[in-house]
Amino acid sequence: MRPRVDWMTQADxxxxxxxxxxxxxASPSVxxxxxxxxxxxxxxxxxxxxxAGLLQRVxxxxxxxxxxxxxxxxxxxxxxxxxxxxxx
Numbered sequence: 323m324r325p326r327v328d329w330m331t332q333a334d335x336x337x338x339x340x341x342x343x344x345x346x347x348a349s350p351s352v353x354x355x356x357x358x359x360x361x362x363x364x365x366x367x368x369x370x371x372x373x374a375g376l377l378q379r380v381x382x383x384x385x386x387x388x389x390x391x392x393x394x395x396x397x398x399x400x401x402x403x404x405x406x407x408x409x410x
Contacts, residue, residue, distance in 0.1 A: 324394065325401035333359050333367050338376060341387045342395055349383040374404055 324335070336357045341348060350364040357364075368385050371377040376391035393399050 324397050325399060325404070327401050327404045329370070329405070331367065333357070333364065334371055334376075337364060337367060337371065338387055338391050338395055341377070341385065342392065347380050347384045347386045349385070351383075353385075376404070 336359075337353055340353055340357050350368050351361040353359075353368075354361040354364045359367075368377055368379075371391070372379050372385065375388060376394055377385045378388045380386055387395075390399065394404070
């Protein structure tokens with residue numbers, strides 16, 4: 323079971339799941355078209371997930387899930403490891 327991380331949103335989990343399940347590198351606009359959130363919102367969330375180490379920015383507009391992101395999806399990461407004082 324995945325940990326509950328206070329700063330994470332449902333969209334964050336959906337972004338991670340989408341990139342993991344499709345095993346692709348994608349931009350927020352491609353992700354948005356597939357999981358029904360706006361590109362602007364997902365751009366912010368992808369940056370936040372990158373700051374937390376769950377996503378990696380591959381180039382100017384594309385992201386992929388990191389090893390930490392994969393471990394989070396598998397329930398192998400403690401919430402404390404992802405908690406942060408940063409605000410959105």
